[in-house]
Amino acid sequence: MLAAQRQSAILDRVRRTGSVRVAELAAELAVSEMTIRRDLDVLDERGLLSKVHGGATTAGPGATHEPGFAAKSVRQRAEKAAIAARAASLVRPGTAVALSAGTTTAALAGLLRRVPDLTVVTNSIPVADALRPDGSVDPAEPGDVLIDTTAQVVLTGGVRTRSDALVGPVAVTAIGGLHCDVLFLGVHGMSERAGFTTPNLMEAETNRALVAAAGRLVVLADHTKWDTVGISTMAALRDADVLITDSGLPDAARDTLAAEVGELIIVGTT
Template sequence: MLAAQRQSEILERVRRTGSVRVAELATELAVSEMTIRRDLDALDERGLLSKVHGGATAAGPGATHEPGFAAKSVRQQAEKATIAQRAASLVRPGTAVALSAGTTTAGLAGLLRDVPDLTVVTNSIPVADALRRDNPADADSALLESGPQVVLTGGVRTRSDALVGPIAVAAIGSLHCDVLFLGVHGMSQRAGFTTPNLMEAETNRALVASAGRLVVLADHTKWDTVGISTMAALREADVLITDSGLPDAARDILAGEVGELIIVEAPAA
């Protein structure tokens, strides 16, 4: 069997089972373990799998991998909904609130439609849609008048339905909000709060700079996920709201870094 054929077979097994072991592959493919290790090295260098001690696993998403809004909206729905409810309790009437792009912030937006005299600044199309009152269920003119005023920045649209780039940054730079609710792709002790999109990181940094207070919304699966660009250090968060799935070690780290760590109990699936 040629090296290319053997590596194709190895890759197919990794994709099918999630992992492979060197000794098993050597026996099944009738080659030496050294040959299998060389094959795994070659596949690892190409980013097709991740070599580990004694074998290999399927390659995880890279630092620039960005799922679309629809794909993210079906993940951790109970946790995100509970986090959004807790975040909504922090919003006061008559304030200017910034909401970044994200599925959790979009969930929060839907809970803010009845807050009086609220102004919402956002670079997220789904957030702006969630705040709209121009549907048949909200036809009452009094509700239209009392609903939040929405300021939607311009910009280039990303896979996650965020508006980013120089236009968004310029618009945000002239604004001053009381609080920013920031959704994140990942958070870690080393990298802080991150995103896989460089332009979105720049836009979110502008949002952070515009706000008097930073509240980060991140379910437990975001821990130790690292995107290519940092939006804020852990210590910059005045409040972090997450769920009870967060490991104890992560809780200890975050409690020592952020201003206030709020852990909500999501309903059982």
């Protein structure tokens, strides 16, 4: 098991149980206790958990806590991949697509390299990097032909956040004159009370501009985002034409979201 996979498993265990012990993790993951302690050091430094004597507990972030892109990229990888794959199926050739910042939207960007004649508007540096042309895209299945496709990427300017988003007045001004067919919006949290939220005030303003510029809003949010509330609301639940999430979402949350969003899509993971 790679370190990133092991650390993701540790985080999942902490979120399920609230705390973990080094000895239990070492036995469960078949590695030494020293390896687990190093993993906990890495995760503690990223603010993803709190290391304590003999183990670790949940970090308990507040409404303004904003993990970096690298920290978020190790969370719920399977769920994000499944959500991104379903989102990609909604994109048609020749359309103008907006992608907000986020690890799930970055996963989606890599899949969009297979769709010809796209214009992609984004305020995310990782999204733009994922769409960087290299001449061709490998076939998805045996027998598929190579696809020679390059999306036209419009990367807004702005101030860079910890999550590698470009935000602020420059970004808002750049987005304000654009019109996109659809926006795929990544979120920090979603709740019945607060809607779709972010811990960054400037990012909220920029994402609201993206919402206004798009004809259709598709929100990408794995189940851990439910009942997480950032300091600023980007959109109400009812503003989402489509919400794509995963099968880990609790039944009560499914009922709430199904009553609010235009279409709720639940994807499974492998």
